[in-house]
Amino acid sequence: MEKAQLVFVPAPGMGHIVSAVEVAKVLLTRCHQLSVTVLILNHSSINSKVHSYIESQRASSSIVSTRLRFIDLPKDETELLSFFSFVNSQKSHVKEAVLKITQSDFVSSVDSPQLVGFVVDTLCASMIDVANEFGVPSYIFFSSGAAFLGFMLYVQKIYDEEKFDPTELKDSDAELQVLSLINPFPGRVMPSAMLSKDWFPSILDNIRRFREANGIIVNTFLELESYAIESLKMPPVYPVGPILDMGSDGRNTHKEIMRWLDDQPPSTVVFLCFGSKGTFSQNQVTEIACALEHSGHRFLWSLRRPAPPGLLASPSDYEDPQEVLPEGFLDRTTGIGKVIGWAPQVAVLGHPAVGGFVSHCGWNSILESIWFGVPIATWPLFAEQQFNAFEMVVELGLAVEIKMDYRNDSGVIVNCDEIERGIRCLMKHDGEKRRKVKEISEKSRRALMEGGSSYSYLGSLIKDVMDNLS
16 A cells, blocks of 8 residues: 655656656655656646657556656746746646645545655756645755766855856866866866856756755666765765666667668667757768768767757757768768667667767766667767766776767867777777676666665665655
């Protein structure tokens, strides 16, 4: 019988919602006395793919689906420019929804589950206020790595104490001694999110709230980030990853792609994919095409059309990629390469033909590549991806670099030679990094098994949550 209920408040983006739902499923699978309600903030970034995903979860017949429900919050008529202002404006909707949940559950049964806490997204820390109003604990779900969590707390601390301005370090050789990193952190790879004068004050306000949480759930595992995890003291940290959405195997939804991979020898294909928002200019596309052709390696390239400037629209697929590729490229690479639109990334990384991954270094993509033992060449674009690239290349020695300090709004073009050099290094079959990635892949799987590090941390989290029952 369900005794306890958690309310999840993810940020309204596909990656954030999927990660939150996967965390909820892990908790529900492990603890049968728990139920979860996920509140969907109605932001303009919610698109048809997000709606389809939520509907698929509602229709799921999995063993936890009866204890997992979704509530769509009302859409405000006025759109606020700042994302954090939007989150603050949603507090009343969240409070109203939780009141309805707790009141209807109470009326329906004397044995209805008791509200025992909120799990709020990294970007929604201000929702701690609503948890406080209900007198229940709040937990942050941090969907990036532990080292980046430590970095954010460090930047907030030195800003408050020393008025440190990270924008002064852009393109600088100056270094920071960050407690969650073994190596000095160079200013030139300062995360893009920290360099915006418009965003930085709001990011700081959000980070300060982390210290008020009862705990921080991090999508990582001890064997990957032991130094960073051990550097984090307060509040308690629960590394329970890798938590991944394995989805379908792509056989039914992307038959042509999977059949093409079936025809390739093992570990020979380099896969290029830059996330749901990753796109490049035509000049940069030309350089990538040149590098792939010169490298001689087999490739699968997810190439997307940029969204129109000034709009919140997502990238789309080209009707005909020849319009942006060098003349004759597709003909010259027939048989060894395939250019596609949106890619079923998990299915592709899990295919035995794939031997390397040129990635934007989103944290979910990094965890997926580790899970399948596929080495990465780093090409970050925005958000915290420059930090992730630094961690993978320098701190952990698990990736090779194409351009660690690249920013998609810089106007810089990475030339053909740099890209080709990174691809050749990535695809070395006797490389030390390939061996290390295979080792950490095995450890990522053991971490989730009974007796593993993440299994144990998850048990501690569940105990702490269930201790809130009155």
